[in-house]
Amino acid sequence: MNRIELTRIPFIKNALKSRYPQLAVFIVMLAGYIFAILAGLIGTPVGSRNFSIVFVWIAWWAILILVAVPFLGRGWCAVCPIPLPGEWLQRGAVLSPPDKKPKWLNLRLPKFLRNIWLQNISFLLLALFSSVLLTTPNITGIVLAAMLFAAIGLSTVFERRSFCRYLCPVGGFIGLYSQTAPIELRIKDKQVCVSCEGKPCYNGSQAGYGCPWDVFPGGLTKNTYCGLCMECLRTCPHDNIVINLRPFSADLVKPSTRMDEAFKAFIMLGSAMIYAGVLLGPWGMFKDAAYNVGTSLWFIYAIIFLAIIFIFLPGVFTLGILKTKSALPLKQRFASFATALIPLGLMFWVAFSLSFVLTNASYILASLSDPLGLGWNLFGTENTTWQPMLTSILAPAQTLALVGGLIWSARTAQKIANEIRTSSIPAITFCFIATLIMLWLLL
Amino acid sequence: MKRSELISRILITVAIIGAVGTPLFVWARTPLIHARVAENGGWNPDTIKANIGEPLHLKLTSDDVVHGFAVGQMDMQSVDIMPGEVTDVTLKFDKPGIYTFFCTRWCGLNHWRMRGAIEVSGSSADPQLASVPIYVTLGLDIDAPHDAPVTPGNPPSPINGQQFMTNLQIDRSVDAYRTHSPYQIFDELKNSSLTEPQRWDVVAYIWKSNTTKESLTNGQQLFSKNCAACHGENGAGNGVFADKVAAGFGKGMSSANNGHPADFTDAKHMLGASPALLQGKILRGGMGTGMPMWGSIFTEEQIWDLIAYLYSFQFEYNK
Numbered sequence: 001m002n003r004i005e006l007t008r009i010p011f012i013k014n015a016l017k018s019r020y021p022q023l024a025v026f027i028v029m030l031a032g033y034i035f036a037i038l039a040g041l042i043g044t045p046v047g048s049r050n051f052s053i054v055f056v057w058i059a060w061w062a063i064l065i066l067v068a069v070p071f072l073g074r075g076w077c078a079v080c081p082i083p084l085p086g087e088w089l090q091r092g093a094v095l096s097p098p099d100k101k102p103k104w105l106n107l108r109l110p111k112f113l114r115n116i117w118l119q120n121i122s123f124l125l126l127a128l129f130s131s132v133l134l135t136t137p138n139i140t141g142i143v144l145a146a147m148l149f150a151a152i153g154l155s156t157v158f159e160r161r162s163f164c165r166y167l168c169p170v171g172g173f174i175g176l177y178s179q180t181a182p183i184e185l186r187i188k189d190k191q192v193c194v195s196c197e198g199k200p201c202y203n204g205s206q207a208g209y210g211c212p213w214d215v216f217p218g219g220l221t222k223n224t225y226c227g228l229c230m231e232c233l234r235t236c237p238h239d240n241i242v243i244n245l246r247p248f249s250a251d252l253v254k255p256s257t258r259m260d261e262a263f264k265a266f267i268m269l270g271s272a273m274i275y276a277g278v279l280l281g282p283w284g285m286f287k288d289a290a291y292n293v294g295t296s297l298w299f300i301y302a303i304i305f306l307a308i309i310f311i312f313l314p315g316v317f318t319l320g321i322l323k324t325k326s327a328l329p330l331k332q333r334f335a336s337f338a339t340a341l342i343p344l345g346l347m348f349w350v351a352f353s354l355s356f357v358l359t360n361a362s363y364i365l366a367s368l369s370d371p372l373g374l375g376w377n378l379f380g381t382e383n384t385t386w387q388p389m390l391t392s393i394l395a396p397a398q399t400l401a402l403v404g405g406l407i408w409s410a411r412t413a414q415k416i417a418n419e420i421r422t423s424s425i426p427a428i429t430f431c432f433i434a435t436l437i438m439l440w441l442l443l
Numbered sequence: 444m445k446r447s448e449l450i451s452r453i454l455i456t457v458a459i460i461g462a463v464g465t466p467l468f469v470w471a472r473t474p475l476i477h478a479r480v481a482e483n484g485g486w487n488p489d490t491i492k493a494n495i496g497e498p499l500h501l502k503l504t505s506d507d508v509v510h511g512f513a514v515g516q517m518d519m520q521s522v523d524i525m526p527g528e529v530t531d532v533t534l535k536f537d538k539p540g541i542y543t544f545f546c547t548r549w550c551g552l553n554h555w556r557m558r559g560a561i562e563v564s565g566s567s568a569d570p571q572l573a574s575v576p577i578y579v580t581l582g583l584d585i586d587a588p589h590d591a592p593v594t595p596g597n598p599p600s601p602i603n604g605q606q607f608m609t610n611l612q613i614d615r616s617v618d619a620y621r622t623h624s625p626y627q628i629f630d631e632l633k634n635s636s637l638t639e640p641q642r643w644d645v646v647a648y649i650w651k652s653n654t655t656k657e658s659l660t661n662g663q664q665l666f667s668k669n670c671a672a673c674h675g676e677n678g679a680g681n682g683v684f685a686d687k688v689a690a691g692f693g694k695g696m697s698s699a700n701n702g703h704p705a706d707f708t709d710a711k712h713m714l715g716a717s718p719a720l721l722q723g724k725i726l727r728g729g730m731g732t733g734m735p736m737w738g739s740i741f742t743e744e745q746i747w748d749l750i751a752y753l754y755s756f757q758f759e760y761n762k
Binding site: 023027028030031032033034035038039042044045046048049050088093094095096370372373374375382383 | 444445447448451452454455458459461462463465466467470473475502505506507526527529531
């Protein structure tokens with residue numbers, strides 16, 4: 001498949017290799033993140049007027065799911081401020097070359113945790129509390145602070161970016177969906193990596209740090225675990241690392257074989273459907289159940305939520321592929337075909353997010369002028385009234401996203417079926433029914 | 444340490460201190476008065492200090508629903524406080540004392556409990572002592588049953604009553620009106636030659652002659668704004684909060700109506716109550732019921748206007 005090597009352009013290459021542009025972005029992002037924590041803790045408790053809610057759950061989410069993930073994959077991870085304090089502490093430096101002796105414990109995470117199950121769990125934990133988290137500024141402030149401190153804590157105990165790689169509730173699905181993005185970090189020539197002495201891209205050198213994401217770039221075949229931090233671009237002594245522009249979903253040709261990733265696809269698909277029903281649907285009882293955390297109604301909601309994700313959806317999917325003829329065992333077929341759900345899941349999230357982002361985007365202007373709710377009017381937009389935006393294009397855009405997602409997933413399923421030599425019909429049927437349900441929920 | 448490393452560390456430190464310090468600094472220097480429904484704490488702070496003659500600038504914000512702000516016994520327009528927004532209010536006091544500020548929006552069942560105090564200190568050139576309420580002077584037990592034993596079949600008409608007044612020896616003064624219940628006047632007329640409906644018409648006339656159109660209009664506005672949530676727009680004790688008030692206060696609380704707000708359309712209840720008694724109830728509130736005390740909020744004149752309006756549920760002032 002055709003690829004355009006972006007790092008051939010000297011400006012791009014220099015901007016990515018130099019630490020200073022990245023550091024400047026880091027400093028702004030970290031200050032913004034800390035400001036969001038404080039706004040959540042000391043600002044107005046009214047979510048629609050609080051900077052932390054409006055900027056994290058509306059502005060950031062919109063950028064993440066509608067732009068960053070579909071077009072830049074892990075582009076957000078490249079500028080995310082959460083791991084920075086821990087990483088700087090771990091390295092004992094911001095820019096200077098790493099010491100030979102680690103400053104902290106530098107342990108390796110136990111093997112049984114080196115997968116994305118912890119990320120699946122952390123995402124689900126936030127998802128189950130999302131009605132409260134997404135609307136209550138001080139809870140948002142606490143969760144943002146907790147993630148920052150968790151990242152610092154893990155950096156002092158475990159090596160590299162253990163938080164990003166194994167715990168971050170957002171990182172899991174960004175990784176999953178980054179496979180669809182038209183951008184990738186890869187090597188030019190595998191032979192160069194094989195013969196490279198010391199593997200500085202993984203182990204670090206005077207030019208930079210060993211891969212913070214615990215990835216050997218020479219073996220990269222998909223975007224999932226590459227955080228686009230650009231360290232390998234700096235450390236590679238052979239100029240063998242490139243950033244490519246590529247066709248969408250290029251990584252999905254090789255289906256996943258891992259159950260943690262397969263279930264991630266179901267978690268994301270199911271969560272988008274449940275959110276569409278609970279948060280955007282007309283059923284007040286569901287909203288009450290989701291919002292009243294700790295009540296028996298909420299426990300029922302939580303059980304149903306988890307049952308849909310872990311039993312119902314995978315169960316129906318398994319029944320579909322159970323009788324298909326294949327040389328592969330069922331478990332492997334399950335994991336492989338779950339890969340086909342990735343484009344559909346992403347488009348479900350795009351369609352769902354369009355609803356609440358366009359509905360609530362006008363809050364951004366008011367919050368920008370008075371971020372702490374102290375009566376300021378910094379940009380003269382403090383009194384902007386709430387007004388849903390682009391309502392006329394919402395339903396067509398959602399339909400387009402969902403139908404496009406279905407076609408995209410169907411094509412992916414066909415490619416996977418060819419790869420593992422079996423029928424794609426059950427997976428496509430599953431995607432079709434899921435799309436119909438999502439269309440019904442959203443429109 | 445390399446220079447670039449040092450500069451980076453300084454920049455990061457400045458950014459972190461700025462991101463933490465700036466919001467904390469401006470937040471600490473901008474004291475807001477937060478309004479929350481009474482169940483979640485009401486006003487915070489609920490006590491404000493001020494000095495006579497000095498403007499008091501307040502920044503009000505709501506942490507939940509729409510609230511309103513006004514200061515009792517003060518000539519001011521109430522202002523709305525919108526969730527997450529800040530409303531500026533400037534007050535000036537010319538008399539010392541403790542003023543009550545209160546919510547003016549029906550924000551919830553316990554809306555009436557959303558009150559706070561403004562302690563105004565300083566000395567006034569024109570100190571005015573509050574007058575003792577009539578119910579205290581009369582020694583009225585405002586919690587005692589006061590039902591009228593007899594009530595009219597139809598609403599009494601003051602216009603009819605006026606024609607019988609010429610031959611009657613009856614005290615029509617304000618004091619007499621305020622200290623007697625309609626039934627008491629009706630009873631005093633028992634030795635006259637008038638029939639029972641005619642006696643009620645005379646009572647209606649006396650009540651009408653002690654009020655004015657402006658007073659009734661003012662009383663109606665006060666009632667709609669402050670009373671109707673529980674007592675109902677039509678005065679029948681069936682306002683939007685009535686059932687919840689009854690559920691909250693009906694059990695085990697001393698209340699004439701088993702916790703329900705008073706029904707001003709009930710002739711037995713209203714015609715047995717003197718304006719003095721009603722003044723006492725409004726001033727003090729209903730102990731152990733959902734009825735709040737209004738003494739620190741309404742002026743004496745406002746209370747008399749309100750009372751005049753309450754009797755309009757019994758007397759057809761227009762007929």
